[in-house]
Amino acid sequence: MKIMVTGGAGYIGSHTVLELLNAGHEVVVMDNLANSSEESLHRVAELTGKEAKFHKVDLLDAEGMKDLFVEEKPEAVIHFAGLKAVGESASMPLWYYRTNVTGTLNLLAAMEAADCKSIVFSSSATVYGEPEEMPLTEKINMDAQSCYGRTKEHIEDILRDLGASDSSWNIALLRYFNPVGAHESGRIGEDPSGIPNNLVPFIAQVAVGRREFLSVFGNDYPTVDGTGVRDYIHVVDLADGHLKALDFIAKNGGLHTWNLGTGNGYSVLEVLHAFEEACGKELPYKIVERRPGDVAVSYADPSSALADLGWSAQRDIKTMVRDHWNWQKSNPNGYEA
Amino acid sequence: MKIMVTGGAGYIGSHTVLELLNAGHEVVVMDNLANSSEESLHRVAELTGKEAKFHKVDLLDAEGMKDLFVEEKPEAVIHFAGLKAVGESASMPLWYYRTNVTGTLNLLAAMEAADCKSIVFSSSATVYGEPEEMPLTEKINMDAQSCYGRTKEHIEDILRDLGASDSSWNIALLRYFNPVGAHESGRIGEDPSGIPNNLVPFIAQVAVGRREFLSVFGNDYPTVDGTGVRDYIHVVDLADGHLKALDFIAKNGGLHTWNLGTGNGYSVLEVLHAFEEACGKELPYKIVERRPGDVAVSYADPSSALADLGWSAQRDIKTMVRDHWNWQKSNPNGYEA
Numbered sequence: 075m076k077i078m079v080t081g082g083a084g085y086i087g088s089h090t091v092l093e094l095l096n097a098g099h100e101v102v103v104m105d106n107l108a109n110s111s112e113e114s115l116h117r118v119a120e121l122t123g124k125e126a127k128f129h130k131v132d133l134l135d136a137e138g139m140k141d142l143f144v145e146e147k148p149e150a151v152i153h154f155a156g157l158k159a160v161g162e163s164a165s166m167p168l169w170y171y172r173t174n175v176t177g178t179l180n181l182l183a184a185m186e187a188a189d190c191k192s193i194v195f196s197s198s199a200t201v202y203g204e205p206e207e208m209p210l211t212e213k214i215n216m217d218a219q220s221c222y223g224r225t226k227e228h229i230e231d232i233l234r235d236l237g238a239s240d241s242s243w244n245i246a247l248l249r250y251f252n253p254v255g256a257h258e259s260g261r262i263g264e265d266p267s268g269i270p271n272n273l274v275p276f277i278a279q280v281a282v283g284r285r286e287f288l289s290v291f292g293n294d295y296p297t298v299d300g301t302g303v304r305d306y307i308h309v310v311d312l313a314d315g316h317l318k319a320l321d322f323i324a325k326n327g328g329l330h331t332w333n334l335g336t337g338n339g340y341s342v343l344e345v346l347h348a349f350e351e352a353c354g355k356e357l358p359y360k361i362v363e364r365r366p367g368d369v370a371v372s373y374a375d376p377s378s379a380l381a382d383l384g385w386s387a388q389r390d391i392k393t394m395v396r397d398h399w400n401w402q403k404s405n406p407n408g409y410e411a
Numbered sequence: 412m413k414i415m416v417t418g419g420a421g422y423i424g425s426h427t428v429l430e431l432l433n434a435g436h437e438v439v440v441m442d443n444l445a446n447s448s449e450e451s452l453h454r455v456a457e458l459t460g461k462e463a464k465f466h467k468v469d470l471l472d473a474e475g476m477k478d479l480f481v482e483e484k485p486e487a488v489i490h491f492a493g494l495k496a497v498g499e500s501a502s503m504p505l506w507y508y509r510t511n512v513t514g515t516l517n518l519l520a521a522m523e524a525a526d527c528k529s530i531v532f533s534s535s536a537t538v539y540g541e542p543e544e545m546p547l548t549e550k551i552n553m554d555a556q557s558c559y560g561r562t563k564e565h566i567e568d569i570l571r572d573l574g575a576s577d578s579s580w581n582i583a584l585l586r587y588f589n590p591v592g593a594h595e596s597g598r599i600g601e602d603p604s605g606i607p608n609n610l611v612p613f614i615a616q617v618a619v620g621r622r623e624f625l626s627v628f629g630n631d632y633p634t635v636d637g638t639g640v641r642d643y644i645h646v647v648d649l650a651d652g653h654l655k656a657l658d659f660i661a662k663n664g665g666l667h668t669w670n671l672g673t674g675n676g677y678s679v680l681e682v683l684h685a686f687e688e689a690c691g692k693e694l695p696y697k698i699v700e701r702r703p704g705d706v707a708v709s710y711a712d713p714s715s716a717l718a719d720l721g722w723s724a725q726r727d728i729k730t731m732v733r734d735h736w737n738w739q740k741s742n743p744n745g746y747e748a
Binding site: 163164165166167168171172175176179182183186221224228231232235236238239 | 500501502503504505508509512513516519520523558561565568569572573575576
């Protein structure tokens with residue numbers, strides 16, 4: 075298949091592009107490079123011996139996207155592009171809604187104009203909000219607790235309404251838990267610009283000396299050690315889930331929602347200690363205030379993805395932090411030369 | 412105050428412009444005239460002896476709106492513009508999200524650029540969805556059952572996130588119940604293009620012979636006579652609520668949500684019979700299938716608006732249908748010559 079990957083130069087995007095190329099798909103990447111580097115795609119080319127075509131286009135450039143879709147005629151889209159920092163979203167809501175929601179509406183219009191009607195969308199477990207019941211199943215009502223989460227919720231609403239209005243659309247909503255790790259080669263990985271907003275990249279930057287200490291946002295949650303518990307998933311497992319979801323909707327049509335997580339939860343301090351073991355040193359941390367919009371505990375029921383897609387996460391937390399460390403230590407400044 | 416009214420040539424818009432002018436405000440109307448006529452504003456000028464300035468600008472023209480706001484420098488916005496047909500929204504979701512949500516994001520960007528940070532937004536009781544408890548209070552979680560309703564829900568989310576991020580915004584979310592009636596002069600009123608999507612304008616067109624019969628969407632709801640029960644509110648009461656809400660946020664700041672309804676519910680057949688009495692003839696109707704997204708019963712708890720704004724609806728259902736009929740019989744083809 076010929077597949078357009080928005081945000082394909084980013085963290086999850088680049089790992090997915092790699093798996094798509096290895097599986098024999100033709101890949102076109104569309105990315106504005108706001109929080110990513112084209113270098114990731116050069117390395118994907120090195121690793122696979124195949125090239126993804128690259129276009130620097132922004133989701134807010136509605137006309138540019140239309141032209142691109144008419145020119146490239148992709149058969150399907152995997153839509154990663156978007157803003158993703160919970161804290162930032164609380165202070166800049168209009169920017170988040172515009173980029174994520176209006177951006178996706180522009181993308182869907184471009185797809186429709188080019189008669190490309192298959193999309194795999196990067197949703198997030200954050201749409202679940204703070205339900206009492208765990209694990210999280212796809213049946214739980216959405217109730218995001220942050221602006222970022224609400225942008226994901228809104229896009230899901232849009233795609234559900236679109237699917238209900240026109241059965242020729244094939245739609246997969248993938249609710250990611252917390253992607254960590256890197257390709258086992260250590261050549262591609264997460265390279266956030268500025269201060270990392272996610273736990274493991276922050277720990278990794280502490281481990282290479284780019285940050286002094288880890289800020290742990292709250293240790294008074296009702297969890298094993300008071301720190302927030304999350305379901306972490308290896309980015310290569312996550313990438314694999316996208317390929318399986320795309321295959322499924324291409325064959326079966328319709329709209330489907332799948333959790334992509336391991337089903338296991340680890341606390342911030344448990345992840346920190348696992349990383350310390352992987353890198354062989356103690357890593358300093360400080361307890362600071364909770365972040366607005368964060369919930370105490372969140373882990374997936376990944377059984378739908380297993381049942382429908384035959385997919386389950388293959389890599390455990392040790393592998394995740396080992397691979398993340400492997401990437402970070404050989405690329406202490408990410409993709410920067 | 413100098414007030415920009417989006418959708419100000421429309422049904423609720425024109426009645427609100429009239430009340431604003433009578434109250435001594437300076438009014439600028441922005442409308443794309445997609446479902447409204449500039450004639451309404453000429454008649455408002457006749458009735459008030461004052462002119463609202465008119466600009467034909469679309470919500471999707473982000474640059475045009477920015478220029479307009481910089482040029483006009485309004486102090487506040489009353490935002491009516493948007494698409495509003497439940498059935499149509501189910502078949503054209505992308506158009507609805509783009510117009511209503513992206514349109515509002517464009518408006519907010521234009522407001523921010525001109526440092527205009529007070530907005531009264533036309534939300535809808537449809538955001539409540541289908542809760543068991545009646546009457547509907549503002550505390551009930553949103554759970555819209557239609558794409559149209561979700562566009563209102565999304566805009567409310569955006570405005571709440573905006574208000575939380577920046578306390579210099581003054582925001583009123585007005586959840587309308589079902590506006591009917593017309594100005595008592597009979598010179599302005601509801602003039603839907605095409606087939607009316609709301610009950611009373613449809614009945615009114617049957618009464619003047621423009622439609623053969625009323626389609627009643629379902630008579631198997633669990634209500635007094637099987638037809639859907641709604642809280643109808645006179646459009647002049649509704650317009651008055653906007654002025655009071657605007658005064659309140661200008662004085663007190665913050666974000667506030669108020670139901671605007673009477674607190675009384677009437678069934679479709681009860682409204683039909685009230686209209687028959689007003690126009691003095693029997694009106695034919697047929698029972699047809701339920702519309703997707705419609706709920707059985709919906710009526711307001713309007714006590715918050717009374718407590719905060721000193722507002723309550725003054726006009727009963729007889730006055731509503733009398734005034735609606737008065738408008739329709741003297742303008743059988745609406746604003747068309």
